[in-house]
Amino acid sequence: MDKKLLNSNKLPFCAGCGHHLISLNTQKALEKLNIDPLDVILVSDIGCHGIIDKFSNSHTVHGLHGRSVALASGISLGLKNKDKKVIVFIGDGGATIGMQHLLEAARLDIDLTVIIHNNMLYGMTGGQASGFTPKGFVTTTTPEQSKTRNYDICQLALSAKASFVARVITKPDFSDIIIEGLKNEGFSLIEALELCPSYALKMNKNMKLKDILEQIGEKEFVVKNDNYRWEYYKNSTTDLFEKVKILEKKYEHNLKRTFCIQLSGSAGEGVQTAGEVFAYGAVLSGLSVNQRGSYPVTVGVGFSTSEVIISPEKDCTYNVNSPDFMIITSIDGLNVNIEKLKSFKGIVYLDNSLETPKTDAKIIKYDFRKFGAKNSAIFSLLYLLKENKLYPVESFIEGLQITNIKEKVALDKFKEELKI
C-alpha cells in the first residue's frame, strides 16, 4: 500500500473537534488492514464531517444531506467485486434526515461501514438542537437545556437487525472498533460521540461524554450479530414476449365499423376481467382492440368500469366520443354514469334491480345478476354479444379460456339461459 487514506495532516475541522479523531482512526484502521485507498469508497454528505472528501485519496462520493447511507447502499449493491470497502461518514443531523435509509440498510445487511459523527447538535448551521441532543444539553436553540430526550440510534439499528453495532466515545485510538466494522461483511454502524468545540463545549462547560452517557442511561458497547445473506442477482432473465400468447385469428366477425362497449358494475364483481375476456374474444375474431379500466383508488370498493373499443381497422382508435353500448350491472355502476346517461344516445343494458335513470337512450333491462354477483359482468357481455352479433360467441368462450376463468364462471347456465 503506497498511500494513506488522507492526503494532508491538516484537516479542515475546528481545533478540538472529534471529526479529526474519526478521520485519523479510519485511516489507521485501513492501514492496519492493509487496504489501499483506491479500494475504499468514502461516501459523505452535508455537514462539517463532509468536507473530508477533498482530503481523501480514496474514491469519494459527496451527496445530499442525510442521504449518504442510501447512496452508499446503491454503490454496495452495484459493485460486482466485493474487494471494495464502502465507508459512510454522516452526522447526527444526516442520521435523523436519513434514518429510514439507515434502518433499511441494516435490515438488508448491506455491506457498509457507517460512522455517525454524533456531536449531538447541528454544528454547521449554528449549533441547533438535533434529535440526538440529550435531555439537559444546552444548544443555541435550547439555551435553558434541552427538555426532550434523544434517539438511541444503536438500539434502532439493532432492532432493524444490523449485524454490527458499536457506540464509542471518540478517543485517540479506537481504530480496532472500526477494523471490526470493516471486517464485517454486512451492515456496520459505529456511533462515535463527540462534543462540538464551537458550540457544545462553550455552552456545556466541563461536560464529559462519559457523564452524558451515564445520565441518559446509555453506554459504550460493541455487538456482532449473524450476517444476513440474500441473493439479489437473477441468474437469467426471460424476454417478456416469451410468456405472452400470440393471438391468431380463428373466427370471422361481421363488423363494418368501430364499436365501443362500456361495462360498469361494482369492484370485486369481475368487471375488468370480463372486459378482458370480451377483448380477447374480439382479437380472436380478427378485430383490433383498445381496452382500459377505470375505478376508484381502493381496488375492492366502489364502481368498476371497463371500456372496450373493437375495430375492423388495422389500428384501433384509442378513444371514442361516446360508447355505442353501455352495460350497467349494479348500483355502483349506475351512480358513476348518472351524468353521462342524461345525454347518452346509444343502447343501455340495465340490470333488472336498478331504477331506470333519466336518459333518452334506449333501455333494455335484464336480470344480469341471476347467476350471482361474480357472474354478472361476464354474463352481461355474453348477452350483449348474442344480441348484437359483434363477433362469434365461440370466440368469446375462447377468451374465457385465455384469461383462465372458464372453469370459474357458470358457462353452462349462461348457454342454457341464452339458448346458445
Place this chain on the structure above:
Amino acid sequence: MKDGKKIFVNGSFLIVESIARAGADTFVGYPITPSNYLYLYSSKRLPLTFHAPDEITTLQWMSGLSATGRLPITATSFPGFALMVESINMAFMMELPMVIILAQRLGPSTGTATCGASGDLLLIRGMISGGYPIPTLAISDFKDCWELPEKAVKIAVNLRTPVILLTSKETAMTNRTFDITSLKEIKKVERKFYSSDETYIPYKPEKNLVPQFLPLSSNKHQIRFTASTHDQKGVLQHSTKEALENSARLYKKIVSNLKDFTFYEYDEDGKENLIVTFDVSSVVSKEAIRELRKEGKKVSLLVAKTVVPIPDIYYEIISKYKKVYVVEENLNGELCEIIFGSKTPDNIVKINSIGKMISIDKIKEEVIKNG
C-alpha cells in the same frame, strides 16, 4: 389484420421489454398507481431489482448503482416523483446515467391515482435548481412505448445524465392489440468507460461537453462524484471560475447536443391549421385530424416527443401556420406555456381537459370554429 403476430398487452409491457433490450439492467422502485405494471414487468425482466422503502431511497440507490456502472431505471407517478426531485438534481449534478419513467395521473397532490393526465411537464421543466433542462421524452402511442425507451437510454449514456421518460395512465395501463412483427429492432446501447492510463479527471469534458465515465470499481484512478458545486476533479468549491464553468457546462451539455435527441412527428397538410400535441392527446388529435380531413379540412400535426428542452424546429414548424391548436390533457396548457410563455399569442388556441381524455369532437369543434 390477417398478417403478423398479434399480442394484447398494455403500454408498460412494451416499455419494459424495450428498455431492457436497450441495456437497462437494474430496476429500483416503490409501487404507485399508475406505474405498477412497469414495476411488475421490470421485476420480472431486469437482472437486478430492488424494492426500495420509499422514492427518496429509490433515487439514491439508483444513483449509487449508476456510479458503479449499472444502468438503473425506475417508474413512478407525481407523488413519488416529487420525493425524487432533490435526488434527481443530485444525479444531474453528479452526471449519472439513469432513466426515470413518469406515468402521469391527475393532480394536484395525490389527485386521482387511477385517472390519466399530462400535468407534470411544467414541473419537469423547472425541477433542476438553476433552470437547467433535464432531457425528457414523451411517449405518444404504443409505437413510442417500443421506440422511445431505447432513445432515453441512449441519451442517459451518451450525455451522462438522468433522463425522464414521460407517459400516462392511459398508455401505461391500457391494453391494446399490437402486431409484434412491426417492431423495430432494439439495439443494446453501448457503454464506453474511460480506459486511458493518464490521470482520470472525473468532470473534464470532451468535445461534446460530456466527461468520460469511469465506474467506482476502478483501482487505477481516483473517482469523485459530487453533488455540490465542484471543479473538474470533483472537488467541492464555493464559486471558483472553474467550478462555475463546470455548472454552466451542465446546461450547455444538454442544449448543444439537443439535435441528437430531437424526436417529433410532423404530418403536413396545408398552411392554415396546425395541431401541436404530446403524450396521450396525440392519439385523439390524430383521430380528429383524420375525420377533419375526410370533411375536407386541411390540418397539419406536430407531435412533440422531445419535450424538454424544446427543439428549435418546433418554432420553425409553428411559424408556418395561421392557426395553431395546442392539445393537451391538463387544465391550462403546460406544453403551450413552455413553448409560448405565460401569455399565449392570439393565433394560438388551447384545447385542454382534465379528468378524462380530450374528445375527438372537442378538437374538431375548435378547429372548425377557429380555422
